[in-house]
Structures are given as structure tokens and as C-alpha cells.
Amino acid sequence: MNFDLSSLPTTFDMFHLILAALSLIFFALFLTNSKNGPESTQTQPPQSPASKLKPEPAPEQPAPQPTPAQLKVASPDAALQLLTLLQQDARFIDFINEDLSSFSDADIGAAARVVHEGSKKTLNTYFTLEALRSEDEETRISLPAGFNASEVRLTGNVVGEAPFTGTLIHKGWKVIDIKLPKIAEGHDVSILAPAEVEL
Amino acid sequence: MSETHQAGESGARYSIGIDLGTTHCVLSYLDLSATSEDSPAEVQVLAIPQLSQPGLIEEKSQLPSFMYQPHEAELQQSDIALPWNANQKVIAGNIARQLGSKTPIRLVASAKSWLCHNGVDRREAFLPPGSPDEVTKISPLDATVEYLEHLQQAWDYKFPDTPLCEQEVTITIPASFDPAARELTAEAASVIDFKHLTLLEEPQAAVYNWIKACGDKWRDHVTVGDIILVVDIGGGTTDLSLVAVTEDEGNLTLNRVAVGDHILLGGDNMDLALAYRLKAKLAAEGKELQPWQIQAIVHACRDAKEQLLLENDINEVAISIPSRGSKLLGNTLRTTLTRDEVQQTLVEGFFPKVSIDEHPLAARRSALSQKGLPFAQDPAVSRHLAAFLSKQVDAADDVLGTNNALDAHTDTSNFIKPSAILFNGGVLKSPVLAERTLAIINKWLSEACAEPARLLSDSDLDLGVSIGASYYGYVKQGQGVRIRGGLASAYYVGIESAMPAIPGMEAPLEALCVAPFGMEEGSETKASEAEFGLVVGEPVFFRFFGSNVRRHDEAGMQLDYWQEGELEELPEIQATLPAEGRQAGEVVPVRLIARVSEVGTLKLEAIAISNTSENSATGNSKPERWHIEFDVRD
Numbered sequence: 001m002n003f004d005l006s007s008l009p010t011t012f013d014m015f016h017l018i019l020a021a022l023s024l025i026f027f028a029l030f031l032t033n034s035k036n037g038p039e040s041t042q043t044q045p046p047q048s049p050a051s052k053l054k055p056e057p058a059p060e061q062p063a064p065q066p067t068p069a070q071l072k073v074a075s076p077d078a079a080l081q082l083l084t085l086l087q088q089d090a091r092f093i094d095f096i097n098e099d100l101s102s103f104s105d106a107d108i109g110a111a112a113r114v115v116h117e118g119s120k121k122t123l124n125t126y127f128t129l130e131a132l133r134s135e136d137e138e139t140r141i142s143l144p145a146g147f148n149a150s151e152v153r154l155t156g157n158v159v160g161e162a163p164f165t166g167t168l169i170h171k172g173w174k175v176i177d178i179k180l181p182k183i184a185e186g187h188d189v190s191i192l193a194p195a196e197v198e199l
Numbered sequence: 200m201s202e203t204h205q206a207g208e209s210g211a212r213y214s215i216g217i218d219l220g221t222t223h224c225v226l227s228y229l230d231l232s233a234t235s236e237d238s239p240a241e242v243q244v245l246a247i248p249q250l251s252q253p254g255l256i257e258e259k260s261q262l263p264s265f266m267y268q269p270h271e272a273e274l275q276q277s278d279i280a281l282p283w284n285a286n287q288k289v290i291a292g293n294i295a296r297q298l299g300s301k302t303p304i305r306l307v308a309s310a311k312s313w314l315c316h317n318g319v320d321r322r323e324a325f326l327p328p329g330s331p332d333e334v335t336k337i338s339p340l341d342a343t344v345e346y347l348e349h350l351q352q353a354w355d356y357k358f359p360d361t362p363l364c365e366q367e368v369t370i371t372i373p374a375s376f377d378p379a380a381r382e383l384t385a386e387a388a389s390v391i392d393f394k395h396l397t398l399l400e401e402p403q404a405a406v407y408n409w410i411k412a413c414g415d416k417w418r419d420h421v422t423v424g425d426i427i428l429v430v431d432i433g434g435g436t437t438d439l440s441l442v443a444v445t446e447d448e449g450n451l452t453l454n455r456v457a458v459g460d461h462i463l464l465g466g467d468n469m470d471l472a473l474a475y476r477l478k479a480k481l482a483a484e485g486k487e488l489q490p491w492q493i494q495a496i497v498h499a500c501r502d503a504k505e506q507l508l509l510e511n512d513i514n515e516v517a518i519s520i521p522s523r524g525s526k527l528l529g530n531t532l533r534t535t536l537t538r539d540e541v542q543q544t545l546v547e548g549f550f551p552k553v554s555i556d557e558h559p560l561a562a563r564r565s566a567l568s569q570k571g572l573p574f575a576q577d578p579a580v581s582r583h584l585a586a587f588l589s590k591q592v593d594a595a596d597d598v599l600g601t602n603n604a605l606d607a608h609t610d611t612s613n614f615i616k617p618s619a620i621l622f623n624g625g626v627l628k629s630p631v632l633a634e635r636t637l638a639i640i641n642k643w644l645s646e647a648c649a650e651p652a653r654l655l656s657d658s659d660l661d662l663g664v665s666i667g668a669s670y671y672g673y674v675k676q677g678q679g680v681r682i683r684g685g686l687a688s689a690y691y692v693g694i695e696s697a698m699p700a701i702p703g704m705e706a707p708l709e710a711l712c713v714a715p716f717g718m719e720e721g722s723e724t725k726a727s728e729a730e731f732g733l734v735v736g737e738p739v740f741f742r743f744f745g746s747n748v749r750r751h752d753e754a755g756m757q758l759d760y761w762q763e764g765e766l767e768e769l770p771e772i773q774a775t776l777p778a779e780g781r782q783a784g785e786v787v788p789v790r791l792i793a794r795v796s797e798v799g800t801l802k803l804e805a806i807a808i809s810n811t812s813e814n815s816a817t818g819n820s821k822p823e824r825w826h827i828e829f830d831v832r833d
Contacts, residue, residue, distance in 0.1 A: 081255070084252075084255075088252060091521055091527055094521075094525045094526070094527045095527050097525070098526070098527055098528045100528070103528045103529060107528050107529050107531070108528065110517075110519050110531040110533045111519070111521065111527045111528050111531050113517055113519040114519045114521045114527065114531060117502075117519075179257075179258075181251050181255040181256055181257040182248075182255070182256045182257075183254060183255060183256075184254045184255070184256060184277060184278060184280050185277065185280070186275075186277030186278075186280075187253070187254030187255070187277060187278055188254075189254075196301075196523065198301075
């Protein structure tokens, strides 16, 4: 019988934690796929919605200097490898493929623990993460002229000249070291988890 | 003292330390060429490439001591290829442990414990024990070779110009290893063909690691008269040693004066104990566990206990064991491990507060045991500690010039009193367990009106032994302090007294000391007075004994009386004289001689008497010698 009342309120937090972890993981994934990671993550996501909504002339106006963005096709190997590791340690694909609607929060919470613990282990084992800003969130910070726009995103009332003063909403994350396992030649990375047959 | 090697002389660039642990192997190295006159180069730990799962190769500082022999249909050859070997038959390391958790019949684990288990033939291929005939069996010796080969290949792959076999290599072994287990370790190493090999006791390596970490300041932490107790609790074994601090021409000197018995008790037992506790808890809720779930719980307990053994306010850790199928929701087994449970099971179960005269409940008996590992009967580390300190009451008397042995008769606190303690091994990484151990010892000390022992802080309890071993290779070059040790036991051969047979009574047994306590590397005893007759072409067996308390018996001494527990019988040893040049059945009179090799193994030899009297005096020809085997093959 699962009268685990104490775990009820925590499950939503856990669930959101997982979602947050996932977005981080995919962010990290983009970083691993290209050598100059931060640039490609900057250029890729804005590209697709922008082209759908309205033709954006912005990249072409200061044309003389920057060349049009060179798009690179990320090698799927590292992405598949990370999925394999997440499935292995965190049952990630199993979890995402579940239909949550018919289960109680207690059940989801129990499974979320597996996913959370495993994802955390994977993340800590293969990536060294660092917050981009050391200040506390929800405090006022000042950005001097020439700050790195890849590292800090300005939002809201973006007008005027640097230095900019504003509230730190999210401290940001950066991967400072990646130690992914090496893949043996001839290994089929598209198999994220083999089927298991017990004899 | 054996002579020191010069770096140029051996030609080795690196001093390598290999910790061949029951559960993990570690290799560390020190660049001898980058070493200046009085400061050694930094010790590095080799990141060992190993399969983490089929097709994925990771580099880790520890190589789990597990071996797996996949079925030919089980894994693609390309998925288990290593950078240096495309065609592997067996796989070692992380992946072996992982695959083995699902297919235990193909997993070889605890090979080291088997290697020192003298109830089995350690050259016989019987691992994994009890698995179907179809699974190729290997011997404990082969498994040891396998781990060493993995380390060698990993090293040679990274440092192709300086092959491992040409470096100064130190392999660590438990201080409690008997001569046969030491010999077998050296034999496994001989397959690699190391040019410069030394065996070092693990607690000594821990002390070297401490000295290395302290640098020159180690002298400020200890003084003459100190007795350092080294407590090393690893994954599979508990190893105890005492090191006394003395002075020699104004310099502090370290002397390893005693080692403990072999205790098969470690971190793995603790994880198992927690898992079975949870199993019982779930059974009370009506949930029966399957074997794979217990495996998973053991694994989860290992992580959970680390949090619960820290000084923090976490009172329970949730344990979730997901189903094996792809459906995660609704099938996940849930339970919690609480701080109280960890406290009761681990702290009270393995480290109970006992008095100094409470010793382990049942003594381990080695001679007649079935094919299973002789795990310690009593899980209480504190009782083993109490027994060790009591048994070794006079261990430091000789080097320190004290007289505990006499005091012992008048004093009720009948044990040796360590003044400093050095911890090693993964279990003692937990501050709760380390503090508990220290508290227990200090309680004994305070009850005996002695000063409390202080803790010598150590750096890395997981990698320390290997780091200490590579530092020892540097010390061996002549720099830094070297721990004096020699044989940690005296060894005896049993002789039946010559007396008329009395029906119903066994002929009384006498013990002839063949190798004295503290015998050093590179030394040899004089041939014994006692003569034995060896029959040509037939194996002759001797009863063999060891004692880690009788410090004053010299080679050749014949004991007709000893106290209960002073001598421990070891498996029989055997000599076979080849029939070459002799008639089968002829009886050749021999004497026994003992030698400790440079590697650190004990060698017993039979030396023919017929030639000795004439030839040895003139030195014309060497008398014939035959090796006596410690590990008797059935």
C-alpha cells in the first residue's frame, strides 16, 4: 500500500527539477556537438523561429563585417551517446515515454527519484558545470560595457548604453569540462538500450 | 636492509605503485627523472581506460577487480574491443561488474580473497565457483594476472616509450598475506615479466602515503616512542599493523613491529548488511524481493549510506528500485533507509563499543573448510581490533626498550597502547565510522590511564595505498625515510618427536624455526641443525606453522612447547626431489634454509648434506638445493 503522504507535496518540485535538468542536459548536448559550442547554440535556436515569423533583415544589415552564419550539422554520435547514458543510469527514455495521466503523484514521485538520481550522476560524471554569475539571483547587478552577450542575455527594457543595471534572474550555466566516454569503432550508437532477454 | 637501487642503475624512469585491491585496482606513478635531490616529483594516478558498457570506453582512476567471460553470442567483438586489444576473450573492470550483476555465473569477483585462501588450490581453475561446466573456469592466479595485464596494457598504451615491465614497480599486498599468497602474487607478476618488482604491505604503503602528504613535516607529528596503529578497512579486508617510532643516530626511524591476522571483512559486508536489513523491512510489508532487486538495493545502499554517514541533518534517504522493463511508473519499488537503521546496522553492528577484552566470537579455522571464502565469523571490527592490540601487547618492546610483557602480569589493561592512529581504506572515509573507531580505541586507552591516541590525517583513503607504493619506489632509491619491517611472522616446520609410540596418543609435535621474525629482504638463514630425509622422486610433506607474536626465536631453534594461539598452522608445504642422477627411492639427508628474496617473498629450500661438510668449507661447489613449495598442488 502506498500511503506515502509525505512525498505528495514534493513530487511536483521533483518533476520540475527533472524538467529543469533536462533542459540543461540538452543545452549541454548542443555544447558537446560543436567545437565552438556557445556560438552555435546562440545562432541555431533563434534562426528557425525567426525565419518562420518574419524575414529578419538584422543579420544582413551590418553585412560588411560578419559573414552569414555558417551552419554546422552536429554529429549525432555524442547526442546518442548521452541519451544512452541517461537511459542507462536514469531510465530517461522509459520515463519520458510513460503516460503520466493515469498514475498518482506518489508513483510519479518514486519514478522521478530514479530519473533525478541517475541524471544527476550522469551530469556530474561527464560534465563539470559552473554558474556564469556568482551573484545571488534576484539581486541587482551591473554589466560593464563589452560584456559577453553570449554569457548574459538582456531582457525587458533593453535601452540605453552600458553599463547596464538590472536584476539577475538566472545565474546561467556553463560547461567547463566534458569527459564523455570514447566510442569504440563499429559500435552502433543508435541502439540506446538493447532489448534484454533473461535465459 | 637491502641495498638501494640507483635510478640510473635500474634504468627505470618511473616508480609505479599498484594497489591490487579486492574490489578495485589503482596504478599511480612518480617520475624519478623529475625528482630533485630532496623533493620527489608529484605522484599521478593513471586514468585507466576500461569499458563502461559495450562500445563505450571510459577512463577511471580505479579499475574494479571484476572479470567477466561473455558467451560468444552475448556481445559483438567490436563492442568489447579495447584500444590495445581488438580481440578480447575476457573483460575486466566496470563493465564486468555491471554485466556480472545480471549474469553472475560468468563473473569472477574477489579473486584476491581466493588467492589467500589456503583451503583451495589457487592454481586450479575453479572461478566462478559453482557455475555451469560450459563457462570457462580460471584460477585465482589467472584472474590476478588478468588485472595486471589490463593495467600493463593501459600503461603501455599511454606511455609506449617506457613499458611498464621496465619500470620500478611496487605491488601492494595485505600485511596478513601468508608466504604462499605472497609467492602467488609474485608469480602472477612474473607473467608480466617485471624487471624491478617489490611487494609492499598495504598498511606500510598507507604510512608512506602519509609521509608523502606531510612532506618534511611528518617528523613534527610523531616522536620517539610513538606507536602508530594503521587501520585499513577496504572493500573486502581489514588489515591492521603497528609501526613504532624510534631514533637512529638522531634520525627518526619507523619500524613495522606487528601485523594482524587476515580478516575478510570490509565495506562490501556493510553494504550487504544494509541491503538485507531493507529486504527484511520490505518482507514485513509483504513484499518479497527477487535476486536482481537485492542486487539493486545493495547498489543503492552503497550510495545512500554515504549520505547518512556524514554529519548532516539528512535523516532518511529514499531508495527506489525501478522495474527491469520499460514501464517505470507503478512498478518502482520504494523504501527508505533511515539514519537510525544505518546507525544500528553499521555503527553498532560493525563498530560496537566493546571492552578491550572482548575478542571475536569464533576463531577462523582454515584447514578444513568447504569451497567458500572464509569470511570473518564476527563482523565487529572493534572486537578484531581489541584482539589484535591484546595479542600484540609486547610488539614494540624490543625496538622501544619498554617492557609491556612484564607489566602485563601486573596490569589489568593487557594490551599495546597506540599513541597515534592512521586510517586507510574506503570505509573509513566516512567521518562517523572513523570517529567511532577512534572513540573506541581512546576509551580503551583512557580506561588504562593512557593518553588518548591522536589521528594522523591522511589525504586520499581510496588511492592512498597506490600513491604510497609509488612513493616507496622513490624512497628505495635512497631518499627519505624507509620503514623497517622484514618478515611479519616467524615460520616453523613441524617435527614429530622421536619417542616410542603409545597407543591412542599422537606423537608430540615440535616446531623447528626455519625463518625468524623480522628477517629482511635479501638475507638468508644458516642451514638448520636438524636433518630431514627426503625420498628421491616422491613428494615429502612438512607441517608448517607461522607465528606473528614469537619475536625471539632464531632459525634452528626447536620448540617443544608453545602457548595456545601462538602458532597458527598453515597448509602443508612440500618438497620433491627430482630423480635425475639418483636412484628412485633413495633417501637424501637435507637441512632447511630460508631466504627472503629482493621481491619480498619467503623461499624455503632443502640443501643436501652429503656435500656440504667438505665442499662448502672450501667453497668449491655449491651443494644441491631444492625449492620447497608453499602452495601444494593436489
